[in-house]
Amino acid sequence: MSEYQINQRNKVKRIPDRGHYDHETVYAILDAGFLCHIGFVVNDQPFVIPTLYGRKDNKIYIHGASTSRMIKNLEKGFPVSLTVTHVDGLVLARSAFHHSMNYRSAVIFGTAKPVAPEKKDNALFVISENIIAGRWAESRKPNAKELKATAVLEIEIEQASAKIRTGGPKDDKPDYELNIWAGVIPMTMTYSEPLPDDLLKVSTPLPPSIKNLS
Amino acid sequence: MSEYQINQRNKVKRIPDRGHYDHETVYAILDAGFLCHIGFVVNDQPFVIPTLYGRKDNKIYIHGASTSRMIKNLEKGFPVSLTVTHVDGLVLARSAFHHSMNYRSAVIFGTAKPVAPEKKDNALFVISENIIAGRWAESRKPNAKELKATAVLEIEIEQASAKIRTGGPKDDKPDYELNIWAGVIPMTMTYSEPLPDDLLKVSTPLPPSIKNLS
Numbered sequence: 001m002s003e004y005q006i007n008q009r010n011k012v013k014r015i016p017d018r019g020h021y022d023h024e025t026v027y028a029i030l031d032a033g034f035l036c037h038i039g040f041v042v043n044d045q046p047f048v049i050p051t052l053y054g055r056k057d058n059k060i061y062i063h064g065a066s067t068s069r070m071i072k073n074l075e076k077g078f079p080v081s082l083t084v085t086h087v088d089g090l091v092l093a094r095s096a097f098h099h100s101m102n103y104r105s106a107v108i109f110g111t112a113k114p115v116a117p118e119k120k121d122n123a124l125f126v127i128s129e130n131i132i133a134g135r136w137a138e139s140r141k142p143n144a145k146e147l148k149a150t151a152v153l154e155i156e157i158e159q160a161s162a163k164i165r166t167g168g169p170k171d172d173k174p175d176y177e178l179n180i181w182a183g184v185i186p187m188t189m190t191y192s193e194p195l196p197d198d199l200l201k202v203s204t205p206l207p208p209s210i211k212n213l214s
Numbered sequence: 215m216s217e218y219q220i221n222q223r224n225k226v227k228r229i230p231d232r233g234h235y236d237h238e239t240v241y242a243i244l245d246a247g248f249l250c251h252i253g254f255v256v257n258d259q260p261f262v263i264p265t266l267y268g269r270k271d272n273k274i275y276i277h278g279a280s281t282s283r284m285i286k287n288l289e290k291g292f293p294v295s296l297t298v299t300h301v302d303g304l305v306l307a308r309s310a311f312h313h314s315m316n317y318r319s320a321v322i323f324g325t326a327k328p329v330a331p332e333k334k335d336n337a338l339f340v341i342s343e344n345i346i347a348g349r350w351a352e353s354r355k356p357n358a359k360e361l362k363a364t365a366v367l368e369i370e371i372e373q374a375s376a377k378i379r380t381g382g383p384k385d386d387k388p389d390y391e392l393n394i395w396a397g398v399i400p401m402t403m404t405y406s407e408p409l410p411d412d413l414l415k416v417s418t419p420l421p422p423s424i425k426n427l428s
Contacts, residue, residue: 009259035299045323046260048262067228078258081262083264096350097364139313140308180352180418181414182411185405191400191401194398197382197397
């Protein structure tokens with residue numbers, strides 16, 4: 001199982017038992033989500049911006065309007081940090097101090113660079129598939145003008161760390177005698193019933209991509 | 215309705231109609247969540263770290279182990295960016311290009327500073343209440359040793375912007391003739407049935423704080 005190089009930048013210092021550095025674990029966290037928070041620096045000021053992404057092999061793709069501030073700054077090739085977090089539950093301990101959260105997070109380090117025009121289409125496909133598999137095939141594909149208006153960046157993952165907490169609360173021994181409820185409240189992101197567009201032709205059926213969403 | 219000062223740092227440039235700068239809108243987005251992504255810079259390298267938070271008035275509180283890298287760097291008083299994002303739905307258009315997401319996000323700018331020891335307890339209460347209202351009152355409170363091991367930082371919101379997208383897809387006129395499904399798939403974070411700790415005393419009832427979670 002390949003691992004990212006570990007150094008000061010990506011080492012999980014706080015509760016190191018929760019840290020993972022293998023590609024498999026990092027990729028699984030990335031592939032379970034579609035929204036990341038990407039950080040970049042302009043004149044010593046950090047910016048943290050939410051954006052959609054897709055992964056293929058060891059690369060993450062993001063996109064945006066060619067004119068957006070995020071894109072214009074990221075294109076310059078400064079170092080970025082890109083983080084994906086899944087909240088899996090609230091962990092309620094008997095003591096306030098030992099309350100915690102079950103989560104899976106991946107912190108990625110790399111630099112962004114523009115995807116060449118002839119490769120944009122495929123990179124957008126990767127992002128689209130990561131959000132709703134099969135949707136790209138159902139949609140009207142981007143034309144030349146739309147592709148031109150869309151900037152796509154790739155971030156080769158130089159280093160990464162994953163951090164995962166699972167399981168129940170851990171209390172101090174004397175606190176187990178207290179009559180205070182303790183346990184986990186699982187949390188999950190859920191899809192509700194699709195709402196058809198008002199202008200949808202009546203004959204248009206719900207496509208497979210939506211039926212396959214869990 | 216008070217507004218944050220708008221300048222290059224917080225101005226929403228891409229689709230400015232989605233931008234909001236009033237305290238009320240920013241606070242509502244903050245209060246609807248409990249996990250933020252905070253960005254800080256160490257030697258030109260940005261770090262984006264997920265962390266829990268609470269808000270009171272124009273201040274955001276975060277906490278961590280006194281020994282954590284995030285805390286040690288943030289305490290130095292460098293500029294931070296702190297972002298909260300709620301995913302409300304996937305917006306499926308007829309064209310791949312017009313696919314979008316319904317969301318509410320708030321990007322906060324400020325600097326972090328340590329909360330004085332005598333005010334830590336109250337700041338932790340603010341964070342706890344934001345995650346599960348009423349839970350603090352049910353828990354065994356932090357003792358002196360626990361308070362010492364916990365660093366609490368406050369970030370006065372200097373500037374902020376909110377960005378919100380709601381509603382259905384907007385397609386190009388000719389695409390409305392296509393037989394492609396379009397609409398919104400609502401998404402929401404949900405709580406499942408609480409899982410009691412194995413070591414819970416059988417007589418311990420489910421507390422009001424959990425019953426009140428929606």
